[in-house]
Amino acid sequence: MKITLKSALLCIAALLTFTVQAKYLNETEQQHINDLKQTALQSDLAYQIEESLTTEVGARMIGTEGDKRAIAWAVDKMNTLGFDKVWTEEVGHYQWIRGDVEAKVLAPFPQPIKAIALGESVGTGEKGIQAEVVHFNTLADLQAAEIGSLTNKIAFVSYRMKRFKTGKGYGKAVGARVKGAAVAAEKGAIGFIMRSVGTDNNRTPHTGITRYKNGVTRIPAVALANPDADLLVNQFKREKKVEFYLKVTAMRNEVVAVRGANVIGEITGSEFPEQIVALGAHLDSWDVGTGAIDDGLGVSMVMAATAHIAKLPERPKRTIRVILFAGEEVGLLGAKQYIIDHKDNLKNHSIAAEWDFGLGKIYSMQSGVGEKAVPAIAELATYLESLGVAYNKGNKGRGQSDMGAVTDKGVPAMNFSPDGTTYFDIHHTENDTLDKVDAKDLQQNTAVYTVFAYFAAQVGVDFRK
Amino acid sequence: MKITLKSALLCIAALLTFTVQAKYLNETEQQHINDLKQTALQSDLAYQIEESLTTEVGARMIGTEGDKRAIAWAVDKMNTLGFDKVWTEEVGHYQWIRGDVEAKVLAPFPQPIKAIALGESVGTGEKGIQAEVVHFNTLADLQAAEIGSLTNKIAFVSYRMKRFKTGKGYGKAVGARVKGAAVAAEKGAIGFIMRSVGTDNNRTPHTGITRYKNGVTRIPAVALANPDADLLVNQFKREKKVEFYLKVTAMRNEVVAVRGANVIGEITGSEFPEQIVALGAHLDSWDVGTGAIDDGLGVSMVMAATAHIAKLPERPKRTIRVILFAGEEVGLLGAKQYIIDHKDNLKNHSIAAEWDFGLGKIYSMQSGVGEKAVPAIAELATYLESLGVAYNKGNKGRGQSDMGAVTDKGVPAMNFSPDGTTYFDIHHTENDTLDKVDAKDLQQNTAVYTVFAYFAAQVGVDFRK
Numbered sequence: 067m068k069i070t071l072k073s074a075l076l077c078i079a080a081l082l083t084f085t086v087q088a089k090y091l092n093e094t095e096q097q098h099i100n101d102l103k104q105t106a107l108q109s110d111l112a113y114q115i116e117e118s119l120t121t122e123v124g125a126r127m128i129g130t131e132g133d134k135r136a137i138a139w140a141v142d143k144m145n146t147l148g149f150d151k152v153w154t155e156e157v158g159h160y161q162w163i164r165g166d167v168e169a170k171v172l173a174p175f176p177q178p179i180k181a182i183a184l185g186e187s188v189g190t191g192e193k194g195i196q197a198e199v200v201h202f203n204t205l206a207d208l209q210a211a212e213i214g215s216l217t218n219k220i221a222f223v224s225y226r227m228k229r230f231k232t233g234k235g236y237g238k239a240v241g242a243r244v245k246g247a248a249v250a251a252e253k254g255a256i257g258f259i260m261r262s263v264g265t266d267n268n269r270t271p272h273t274g275i276t277r278y279k280n281g282v283t284r285i286p287a288v289a290l291a292n293p294d295a296d297l298l299v300n301q302f303k304r305e306k307k308v309e310f311y312l313k314v315t316a317m318r319n320e321v322v323a324v325r326g327a328n329v330i331g332e333i334t335g336s337e338f339p340e341q342i343v344a345l346g347a348h349l350d351s352w353d354v355g356t357g358a359i360d361d362g363l364g365v366s367m368v369m370a371a372t373a374h375i376a377k378l379p380e381r382p383k384r385t386i387r388v389i390l391f392a393g394e395e396v397g398l399l400g401a402k403q404y405i406i407d408h409k410d411n412l413k414n415h416s417i418a419a420e421w422d423f424g425l426g427k428i429y430s431m432q433s434g435v436g437e438k439a440v441p442a443i444a445e446l447a448t449y450l451e452s453l454g455v456a457y458n459k460g461n462k463g464r465g466q467s468d469m470g471a472v473t474d475k476g477v478p479a480m481n482f483s484p485d486g487t488t489y490f491d492i493h494h495t496e497n498d499t500l501d502k503v504d505a506k507d508l509q510q511n512t513a514v515y516t517v518f519a520y521f522a523a524q525v526g527v528d529f530r531k
Numbered sequence: 532m533k534i535t536l537k538s539a540l541l542c543i544a545a546l547l548t549f550t551v552q553a554k555y556l557n558e559t560e561q562q563h564i565n566d567l568k569q570t571a572l573q574s575d576l577a578y579q580i581e582e583s584l585t586t587e588v589g590a591r592m593i594g595t596e597g598d599k600r601a602i603a604w605a606v607d608k609m610n611t612l613g614f615d616k617v618w619t620e621e622v623g624h625y626q627w628i629r630g631d632v633e634a635k636v637l638a639p640f641p642q643p644i645k646a647i648a649l650g651e652s653v654g655t656g657e658k659g660i661q662a663e664v665v666h667f668n669t670l671a672d673l674q675a676a677e678i679g680s681l682t683n684k685i686a687f688v689s690y691r692m693k694r695f696k697t698g699k700g701y702g703k704a705v706g707a708r709v710k711g712a713a714v715a716a717e718k719g720a721i722g723f724i725m726r727s728v729g730t731d732n733n734r735t736p737h738t739g740i741t742r743y744k745n746g747v748t749r750i751p752a753v754a755l756a757n758p759d760a761d762l763l764v765n766q767f768k769r770e771k772k773v774e775f776y777l778k779v780t781a782m783r784n785e786v787v788a789v790r791g792a793n794v795i796g797e798i799t800g801s802e803f804p805e806q807i808v809a810l811g812a813h814l815d816s817w818d819v820g821t822g823a824i825d826d827g828l829g830v831s832m833v834m835a836a837t838a839h840i841a842k843l844p845e846r847p848k849r850t851i852r853v854i855l856f857a858g859e860e861v862g863l864l865g866a867k868q869y870i871i872d873h874k875d876n877l878k879n880h881s882i883a884a885e886w887d888f889g890l891g892k893i894y895s896m897q898s899g900v901g902e903k904a905v906p907a908i909a910e911l912a913t914y915l916e917s918l919g920v921a922y923n924k925g926n927k928g929r930g931q932s933d934m935g936a937v938t939d940k941g942v943p944a945m946n947f948s949p950d951g952t953t954y955f956d957i958h959h960t961e962n963d964t965l966d967k968v969d970a971k972d973l974q975q976n977t978a979v980y981t982v983f984a985y986f987a988a989q990v991g992v993d994f995r996k
Contacts, residue, residue: 117765120762121762121765121769122640123640124640125642125643175587175588175589178590268733268735269962270733270734293966296966297965300586300965301586304586355734499762500758501758
């Protein structure tokens with residue numbers, strides 16, 4: 067055969083094409099990927115874990131009996147599922163007790179109001195407060211109010227969160243919850259009430275953390291159920307003075323220490339046991355609902371994914387570590403503690419992913435890895451394509467929630483985006499219960515995490531930036 | 532022209548055809564029908580009435596301050612809307628106070644439970660009751676239990692109401708609510724708990740009346756929110772003893788009299804003022820939500836329909852009477868009183884229709900009239916066809932709720948059936964609020980009632996059986 071320049075070039079082109087198409091995984095490994103995918107899609111293990119957590123434990127806010135039961139449950143469950151190592155790492159906080167809220171419009175038209183204390187709100191005292199309400203459409207409007215203009219009044223922000231597939235309406239709405247009470251207090255207010263950060267119209271108000279400001283009086287802060295916020299807005303339309311009664315029995319006891327724990331379980335890598343593929347979720351929940359979605363689903367998915375992989379004939383090369391973080395809801399406490407406890411070992415965290423975003427089906431993935439590792443991610447994407455996961459090539463992914471804190475420290479990240487259309491109907495409410503789980507979607511999402519974890523633990527690629 | 536037998540027969544046939552096609556309404560009246568239809572479809576009057584009732588009054592159970600405010604509101608609203616006569620007729624009852632429910636599973640897995648007292652339930656006393664729970668899938672299963680088998684236990688019926696467009700699942704589910712407590716007590720139970728009669732999965736349990744039996748101990752009776760009933764069923768699956776704590780502070784004070792009132796308003800007939808076309812709804816609600824759907828929608832529709840007709844250049848021939856019944860929820864009290872108060876005049880009630888079936892769009896109509904009046908009903912159906920109302924020719928229609936009691940006394944009936952698919956998601960819960968109202972459907976349904984009321988009041992037909 068005569069070798070011409072043209073045929074040589076064609077040959078090089080073919081080789082280049084071959085390089086691009088080359089698999090990071092060999093045939094056996096690819097077979098494992100396919101088997102794991104099918105197993106996860108057919109297994110009800112994740113649902114069983116979820117059912118067990120919500121039925122046998124339920125709500126588990128840090129510092130409560132429920133949280134203690136959850137920690138014991140998680141250790142036991144990981145051992146039962148065949149993890150190689152399971153342990154806990156203590157996380158501390160101070161005591162906060164939700165208590166109850168009694169709220170009502172006194173004038174112009176008396177009506178009871180459904181409301182819930184924002185996380186870590188102070189109480190009103192036994193007598194409650196009675197005051198005129200001043201209405202603001204947005205946090206910005208409240209921020210623009212003059213100092214002293216709210217003296218002895220209750221500030222009300224009625225901003226209505228918008229519904230998006232990405233869930234991006236949350237970012238626009240949550241500022242009022244986090245900052246509203248502090249801003250209102252600066253203007254002289256004695257109480258802060260707001261429309262819930264949520265997209266539903268149920269009378270189940272949404273809690274979530276509020277942050278006070280040093281040097282500014284801490285005032286009671288509550289979220290109204292959305293129909294109740296609408297009612298208040300309608301009463302304001304009558305252009306009469308609106309009088310409100312608010313009693314909050316929440317207690318913030320900063321001198322009382324409480325203890326939670328990160329619960330950590332591993333299946334040990336067969337070749338590079340010191341290298342860690344980290345799968346995260348948070349074990350704590352708010353003290354409403356049974357924490358089925360936030361973040362029972364994450365707990366179930368990462369535990370089930372690891373358990374599926376543990377059933378392979380041999381362990382993948384790297385260690386797969388499941389971290390169930392403590393105290394996420396009250397400020398990523400577990401993640402902050404983890405970064406301290408594992409400071410010197412973060413360099414050995416090959417890649418990290420968390421699930422803490424509700425109940426929708428994953429439709430997109432984005433890495434946050436070193437450029438050299440991008441082709442491997444592209445190959446991973448091909449394994450996930452059949453699960454309906456589109457590959458966002460931005461490579462600007464960050465871990466969710468707790469893992470965001472970890473990946474901000476330089477640990478490579480993988481982020482899976484779910485359909486967030488309905489998540490904020492139930493987020494941080496009493497409605498966060500098992501019945502909201504779509505068993506099919508849970509199988510699908512578990513399959514995504516299973517494939518990702520196996521791939522990341524098995525593939526010979528350095529994901530670091 | 533020569534008249535042959537054939538042409539004579541043709542002429543008779545033509546006359547007969549003319550008779551069949553003849554309109555009960557003349558051209559001017561038909562024009563009024565069309566105008567009224569357009570007015571109702573474009574008007575926001577019904578919505579305004581609904582918004583006013585829910586914003587300015589809210590919940591209005593008989594015997595409460597809310598009910599008193601509702602009566603004053605209704606009288607004022609009817610006068611404002613241009614009714615010719617407005618008055619009230621007293622309806623009495625005894626006092627029942629809902630109080631609160633504290634419920635929790637104590638074992639095998641402690642969890643708080645959301646529950647609400649069934650209407651007219653007795654309380655538990657301050658200490659509450661603590662007992663083993665016995666689980667029944669249906670009321671029939673409970674009925675089959677042996678006498679004495681539930682001594683010192685709490686009976687739990689977990690029947691799950693099914694969703695149908697017709698709402699027929701309610702009939703199958705409601706027996707447990709009405710009879711369950713009495714049946715359980717006969718078997719020795721000290722408390723009765725049940726899955727809510729509702730199709731939702733919100734943690735807003737459904738109240739509704741329960742009926743005790745003479746000679747049988749009255750035991751506290753509550754409905755669990757549906758997710759909580761599911762949780763309890765899941766705990767039973769562990770096949771361990773289920774211990775429950777229940778405290779109900781409801782009070783049934785049969786020696787304390789309370790007063791409500793039927794509120795009645797009319798536009799007086801121009802030709803047969805003594806003949807009454809009766810439009811009903813109930814003014815009272817349960818003391819949860821703001822009674823927006825049950826039965827604020829009915830109140831709004833029948834008031835708006837009559838107000839639209841009152842704006843015509845002249846009154847229709849018959850009187851149109853709006854009856855806003857008292858105490859429907861606790862046992863059709865207003866209807867029963869109305870039948871007594873108007874005993875001698877029921878014969879002058881030409882036809883009656885109520886709206887007390889939720890928020891869906893009307894898709895079907897059925898009369899319950901004398902056979903001679905059926906052709907007139909067929910003509911009415913042609914006017915409603917463009918509103919998407921199909922004509923059910925059964926002629927076995929009965930009034931809804933209160934008007935059912937009235938039409939059972941021989942008053943001709945018209946029944947309009949709405950799409951009931953979602954009604955039982957919110958029925959008798961805190962979620963019965965304004966935001967659930969679809970303004971378009973309300974316009975449509977108001978148009979149906981407006982056309983019906985005008986037709987029935989104007990047409991020269993005796994509807995009696």
